[in-house]
Amino acid sequence: xxxxxxxxxAMIGASLAISVHMSFAGEKAVHPAVTEQEKxxxxxxxxxxxxxxxxxxxxxSTHGIANVKCYQCHGTYEDLKKVPDxxxxxxxHQEAFGHSEGKMCWECHPxxxxxxxx
Amino acid sequence: xxxxxxxxxxKSAALTAASYVGLNLPLGxxxxxxxxxxxxxxxxxxxLCGVGCRLDLGVKNGKAVALRGVADSRTNLGxxxxxxxxxxxxxxxxxxxxxxxxxxxxxxxxxxxxxxQALDIAAREFAKAVKEHGNDSVAYxxxxxxQTEETYLFQKIFRAGLQTNNVEGxxxxxxxxxxxxxVTSFGADEPIGSxxxxxxxxxxFIIGSNMAExxxxxxxxxxxxxxxxPKDVTVINVDPRxxxxxxxxxxxxxxxxxxxxxxxxxxxNVIIEEKLFDEKFVSDYCVFKKQEEKEAKTVDFEAYKEFxxxxxxxxxxxxxxxxxxxxxxxxxxxxxxxxxxxxxxxxMGLNQRIRGVWxxxxxxxxxxxxxxxxxPGADSLSLTGQPNACGGVxxxxxxCHILPGHRPVENxxxxxxxxxxxxxxxxxxxxxxxLHTMALFSAVNEGKIKAIWINCTSPxxxxxxxxxxxxxxxxDDVFLVCTDVFPTKTTELANLxxxxxFHFEKTxxxxxxxxxxxxxxxxxxxxxxxxxxxxxxxxxxxxLARELKxxxxxxxxxxxxxxxxxxxxxxxxxxxxxxxxxxxxxxxxRGATYEVMKGMADGVQWPAPTEDFxxxxxxxxxxxxxxxxxADSEAxxxxxxxxxxxxxxxxxxxxxxxxxxxAAEEPDAEYPxxxxxxxxxxxxxxxxxxxxxxxxxxxxxxxxxxxxxKDAARLGIKPGDMVEVESHxxxxxxxxxxxxxxxxxxxxxxxxDMDEDxxxxxxxxxxxxxxxxxxxxxxxxARIRRVSxxxxxKPYIVSL
Numbered sequence: 065x066x067x068x069x070x071x072x073x074a075m076i077g078a079s080l081a082i083s084v085h086m087s088f089a090g091e092k093a094v095h096p097a098v099t100e101q102e103k104x105x106x107x108x109x110x111x112x113x114x115x116x117x118x119x120x121x122x123x124x125s126t127h128g129i130a131n132v133k134c135y136q137c138h139g140t141y142e143d144l145k146k147v148p149d150x151x152x153x154x155x156x157h158q159e160a161f162g163h164s165e166g167k168m169c170w171e172c173h174p175x176x177x178x179x180x181x182x
Numbered sequence: 183x184x185x186x187x188x189x190x191x192x193k194s195a196a197l198t199a200a201s202y203v204g205l206n207l208p209l210g211x212x213x214x215x216x217x218x219x220x221x222x223x224x225x226x227x228x229x230l231c232g233v234g235c236r237l238d239l240g241v242k243n244g245k246a247v248a249l250r251g252v253a254d255s256r257t258n259l260g261x262x263x264x265x266x267x268x269x270x271x272x273x274x275x276x277x278x279x280x281x282x283x284x285x286x287x288x289x290x291x292x293x294x295x296x297x298x299q300a301l302d303i304a305a306r307e308f309a310k311a312v313k314e315h316g317n318d319s320v321a322y323x324x325x326x327x328x329q330t331e332e333t334y335l336f337q338k339i340f341r342a343g344l345q346t347n348n349v350e351g352x353x354x355x356x357x358x359x360x361x362x363x364x365v366t367s368f369g370a371d372e373p374i375g376s377x378x379x380x381x382x383x384x385x386x387f388i389i390g391s392n393m394a395e396x397x398x399x400x401x402x403x404x405x406x407x408x409x410x411x412p413k414d415v416t417v418i419n420v421d422p423r424x425x426x427x428x429x430x431x432x433x434x435x436x437x438x439x440x441x442x443x444x445x446x447x448x449x450x451n452v453i454i455e456e457k458l459f460d461e462k463f464v465s466d467y468c469v470f471k472k473q474e475e476k477e478a479k480t481v482d483f484e485a486y487k488e489f490x491x492x493x494x495x496x497x498x499x500x501x502x503x504x505x506x507x508x509x510x511x512x513x514x515x516x517x518x519x520x521x522x523x524x525x526x527x528x529x530m531g532l533n534q535r536i537r538g539v540w541x542x543x544x545x546x547x548x549x550x551x552x553x554x555x556x557x558p559g560a561d562s563l564s565l566t567g568q569p570n571a572c573g574g575v576x577x578x579x580x581x582c583h584i585l586p587g588h589r590p591v592e593n594x595x596x597x598x599x600x601x602x603x604x605x606x607x608x609x610x611x612x613x614x615x616x617l618h619t620m621a622l623f624s625a626v627n628e629g630k631i632k633a634i635w636i637n638c639t640s641p642x643x644x645x646x647x648x649x650x651x652x653x654x655x656x657x658d659d660v661f662l663v664c665t666d667v668f669p670t671k672t673t674e675l676a677n678l679x680x681x682x683x684f685h686f687e688k689t690x691x692x693x694x695x696x697x698x699x700x701x702x703x704x705x706x707x708x709x710x711x712x713x714x715x716x717x718x719x720x721x722x723x724x725x726l727a728r729e730l731k732x733x734x735x736x737x738x739x740x741x742x743x744x745x746x747x748x749x750x751x752x753x754x755x756x757x758x759x760x761x762x763x764x765x766x767x768x769x770x771x772r773g774a775t776y777e778v779m780k781g782m783a784d785g786v787q788w789p790a791p792t793e794d795f796x797x798x799x800x801x802x803x804x805x806x807x808x809x810x811x812x813a814d815s816e817a818x819x820x821x822x823x824x825x826x827x828x829x830x831x832x833x834x835x836x837x838x839x840x841x842x843x844x845a846a847e848e849p850d851a852e853y854p855x856x857x858x859x860x861x862x863x864x865x866x867x868x869x870x871x872x873x874x875x876x877x878x879x880x881x882x883x884x885x886x887x888x889x890x891x892k893d894a895a896r897l898g899i900k901p902g903d904m905v906e907v908e909s910h911x912x913x914x915x916x917x918x919x920x921x922x923x924x925x926x927x928x929x930x931x932x933x934x935d936m937d938e939d940x941x942x943x944x945x946x947x948x949x950x951x952x953x954x955x956x957x958x959x960x961x962x963x964a965r966i967r968r969v970s971x972x973x974x975x976k977p978y979i980v981s982l
Contacts, residue, residue: 101974104883126409129429130402131394131863135877136264142876156261159253 090149095141103141107134121176220248225783226702227692229327229685230265230866232566233399234694236784237262239270239686239705246270246686246706254783256799257377257694263398264878265866271875272684273706277668277981279681280710287658288675292982297711297721304635304678305725307661311632312344312730317612321348321622321631324580325638326356326568329690330699331755332715333574334586334763335739336637339723341579342606343735347591347616348631351580352639353571354619355646358954359533360564361576363542366953367550367562367836370768370827371576371588374804375525375561376696376787380407382559385521386417387514389442389545390531390960394426395863397529397565400695404527405430416521418514420445421531422504423858423888423924433514436925437502439856440961443537444842445506446544448498451490452515453551459519460553466821468550469832472839481839489839501842504925519552523559529567530860534959538951540840547837556806556823566695573693577769577788578759582616586759587767588828591615603762606734618955619645620948627654633661637715638682640670643868643941644933646957647911647948665715668870669980671936682715683708689752690716691779698800699774700785704748716755717747749776764788768812768828774800791815845961846949847910849927853963855893856928857907859942865934873936873979883977885935885942887916889966893927894920902972907931909964912944917975918968929966933959937978 111134112119122128137148153169154161164172173180220240228235236255240248249270253260272278282300283292295303311319322340324333328351337349364371380403393401408415408430419431422439437445453459470486471478495508518524526549532541546562554560566572579586589596597611617625623645625631631654645651655662655675664676673679685692687708693699708714720739727736741758745751753776760771773796774786787800789812801810805823808814816826818833825833849856864881865872872878887905889897899905905918907929916931916939924930931942938944947962 104880104975104977106881126405129394129405129409131263131398131426133264133864133881135881136267140877140880155249155267156251158250159260 090145090151091147093144093146095144098141118176125176125178127176127178223248223250224686224703224705225252226686226705227569227694227700228262228266228269229569229692230269230872231397232326232568232571232695233257233397234569234692234696234698234700234784235262235266235399236700237266241705244706246273252783256784257696257698257700258399259403261399261402264864264881265872266399268875268877269871272667272871273686274709275668275874277874277979278684278709278712279667279669279673279679280712281681282711283679283982285677288656288677292679297713300678300680301718301722301725304663304680304722305729307677308344308633308635308726309729311661315632317345318348318616319630319632320344320346321350321617321634323619323622323634323636323639323641324349324351324575326351326353326566326571326575328570328574328638328715329685329688329702329752330570330574330578330693330759331690331752332637332719333570333580334578334759335716335719335742335755336635337579337586338604339719339726339735339738341585341611342601342604343723343726343732343738345610345612347582347612347614348622349580349616350582350619350622351575352619352641352644353568353575354581354956355644355959356530356533356567356956357564357571357576358581358956359535359538359542359951360566362539362951362954363546364564365827365829366539366838367543367546368827369825369830369833369835370804372572372697372769373561373563373695374555375563376802377403378802379523379525379559379561379563380404383407383521383523383525384415384559385517385524386415387420387518387524387526387545387548388417388427388431389420389526389528390533390541391527391529391565392421392423392425392427392860393527393529393565394429396567396861398863400565401427416517418517422856422928423930424922426863433510435504435506435510435514437504437506438925439858439928440535440845440848441502441842442532443541443544443840444493444498444501445511446541446548447490447493447840447842448495448511449515449518450544450547450551451493451498452495452512453519453548454487454490456512456516458516459551463553464551464837467823467825467835468837469834470839471836478836486837486839493842518548518554521554523557524549524552524554525560526562527565529565531960533564533954533956535956535961536846536949536951536958537840537843538956538958539953540838540843543838543840550835550837556803558803563695569694570692572695572697573691573699577693577764582618582622585611586763588769589767600763604738605740606737610734620950620955620957623651623654626657626660627651629654629657629659631660633663635663635665636672636676637665640666640672640868640870642672642675643670643936643943645948646943646946646959648941648943649912650948665718666870667712668874669982670868670870671980673982674980680718681708681710681712682718683712687712688714688716688747689749690714691756691785697769697787697804698785699771699779699788700782701776701779703780714747714752716742716751720751768826770812773797846958847947847961847963849963853909853965854927855907855964855966857909857942857945857962857964858924858928858930858960859933859946860930862932862934865932867934869934869936869979872934873977879977879979882932882934884937884975885914885916885932885940886919887914887966888919888921888923888930890924890926890928891920891922893929894918897966897968899966899968900971904969904971904973905966906969907942907945907964907966909945909947909962911947914942914945915939915969917972929964935978936980
């Protein structure tokens with residue numbers, strides 16, 4: 065029910081396809097245990113080494129240049145989502161919604177790089 | 183840069199609008215709502231910088247449940263930054279001030295009191311100060327975050343009611359030099375062009391601005407322009423510090439802080455020497471001015487040429503240091519002059535300087551010499567830091583020397599006109615300007631100000647050399663009222679704290695960087711007993727009139743008595759301001775009625791004398807016949823441009839002879855570093871709002887000091903080490919960030935942190951520009967030393 069609700073909230077003309085992360089869009093995720101002090105670090109400080117490919121893809125993307133940060137799509141520790149709710153995309157990109165029915169944004173604009181597939 | 187060579191995604195022409203989608207706000211499972219399930223979308227403006235981003239707030243059952251950018255808005259084109267995306271968390275935040283609080287002495291705890299008691303106390307204390315110490319013993323200190331209605335109403339009450347021009351606001355700390363620059367160069371305040379030039383220009387000259395962090399959504403437009411046209415668009419970034427803005431730059435000019443006046447004069451030198459100037463534009467519209475004693479003298483082109491001949495690229499390169507060479511000066515001068523269109527953008531790097539007005543003049547000079555103005559893709563665009571520094575404070579009469587509608591206080595005719603429009607006796611408004619911000623807080627220190635109303639800002643953190651001025655605010659013989667949404671470092675020093683409505687909890691207008699006034703209607707109720715400032719001001723004034731037995735004070739709020747506070751009251755204030763005070767002025771906003779703005783995706787750029795014209799958006803480029811209605815109605819000849827600005831009776835644009843001048847406090851043997859300050863993207867001003875949003879606070883929980891790797895190596899400073907930065911005034915201890923950002927010999931600290939050990943304004947110098955009175959936050963002499971290795975730190979936010 066919870067997942068379905070999130071999808072309903074998130075999906076405007078999009079399918080329920082499972083993402084490449086095998087995690088559902090908008091579904092809450094649990095971050096590996098970190099201390100309260102460690103939570104006071106920008107995400108990228110750890111993810112530079114923990115997920116270097118993702119970090120580099122983001123840094124070199126338009127989101128990276130324009131300083132669109134991890135937490136804007138993925139939330140923070142209390143509401144973390146491994147695969148963001150697509151409604152987060154809609155805040156800025158609502159104009160693009162509906163131009164490719166039945167697909168999630170990242171199916172054509174791969175996450176973190178966002179360059180459209182040819 | 184390799185990034186600029188990459189193929190980037192182009193916007194699809196096939197994009198279709200889906201008006202019902204938006205971010206669902208995580209208000210708990212039971213309250214989570216789909217965008218299309220909102221009862222209504224309320225369209226308003228973000229308040230967390232000066233860009234003027236428009237967004238829709240989805241409301242259901244009286245609560246904010248969804249959020250989306252407004253794609254049709256000409257300010258943000260639908261985009262928002264993280265602050266705009268998360269500000270909704272401040273609506274209903276548990277730290278909100280919800281009841282009036284009072285104490286007689288500042289070392290006592292606050293007690294909750296009723297509104298009646300609070301307003302009576304405020305009226306009694308201000309009346310007492312006036313009776314015992316005179317009208318100039320009281321003052322109002324406002325904000326570029328206050329709505330125009332609020333600034334306008336408070337200044338009216340203080341000037342015509344309490345008969346003092348002690349009306350100031352925090353834009354003195356950020357935009358006053360830009361005002362001085364525009365008025366002295368173009369004869370009129372505020373930019374000539376619009377954001378729309380970004381998509382038309384071929385050269386960006388970004389100087390003294392880290393717009394990637396301070397104005398992220400406008401930076402996104404600049405980035406998009408560059409990435410979509412990598413070969414046709416040149417980005418020149420001019421800053422002693424390499425910042426995130428530098429990522430899109432083709433050329434980054436890095437120089438010794440405080441030497442940019444020499445650099446810009448050298449650019450003018452190249453433009454003259456290589457005959458890159460627009461001879462017809464200059465001869466048709468410009469004159470050359472030299473300041474002599476107190477008088478500005480007109481000189482001829484030959485005199486200017488002789489003056490500027492001193493600033494050879496070779497000489498400037500020697501002054502500037504860094505990576506500045508004579509060749510690079512020549513290159514950027516040619517690009518600036520020969521581009522099909524050049525847009526300059528600047529902010530605090532030029533404004534917060536001892537010669538901030540001169541620095542502004544020198545940017546404007548480059549545009550005037552080359553004719554890079556008044557046409558698509560060409561503009562001299564000062565970026566504004568706050569959402570309503572332009573609309574409310576600069577236009578609405580929020581500084582000590584200007585009345586509403588860009589009228590100088592000292593001008594008898596202008597002052598008498600305002601008195602007549604307000605229906606108060608002639609001579610009611612004193613002719614002498616009030617105290618500017620730094621003089622005002624000096625007077626507080628000296629005990630000359632007995633009662634001060636501080637609205638929507640926190641000078642106890644935001645003033646330079648702040649510890650010095652906090653001494654005055656702590657005095658028990660200074661009655662201090664704060665109207666705010668959260669506890670701040672200034673409410674800590676207040677006698678009376680009055681809880682106010684946040685935006686979207688009240689109705690009002692913000693006027694952004696590009697002269698655009700935009701309405702934010704009330705969407706939800708304020709928490710507890712919080713009230714809109716216009717209601718507070720009106721109710722206080724009624725009591726003040728009784729205390730002082732002065733019917734003219736009551737006359738100031740006569741048109742607003744009894745009006746409902748959510749819409750009718752601010753609308754009546756806006757109508758009086760626009761229909762009476764802006765009529766026939768260069769910021770004519772008569773067409774920008776609430777009804778017109780309510781129906782728009784964004785808002786109205788002045789001048790907009792009629793509703794029909796306002797509905798189309800108003801004036802995109804000032805002074806151009808066929809575009810600006812006042813350029814037609816005020817035309818004196820058949821030339822295409824009509825510079826009717828109120829400050830230049832000769833209707834000319836002034837190219838100023840301004841010599842190079844350094845900082846008020848240059849580094850020396852004892853304090854060998856230049857300390858500079860600025861913003862970081864996740865926070866806003868004194869972080870009383872952004873510090874209460876967990877995502878933003880975690881992203882930047884405490885200030886750090888940026889140190890150049892060469893300096894760090896010399897001083898044994900490693901990343902994360904605790905470093906003391908000290909000036910003649912005070913010191914901070916901060917963790918070090920070691921990277922190739924600041925030029926060697928310079929350190930940089932962001933200024934948002936509330937913690938006393940990391941509050942960098944304690945260290946900054948309070949010298950100010952003699953013309954604009956804006957302080958030189960950007961340059962202080964300092965020394966640094968390693969104190970210890972890394973230490974776990976905690977973020978800090980004031981609580982009651």
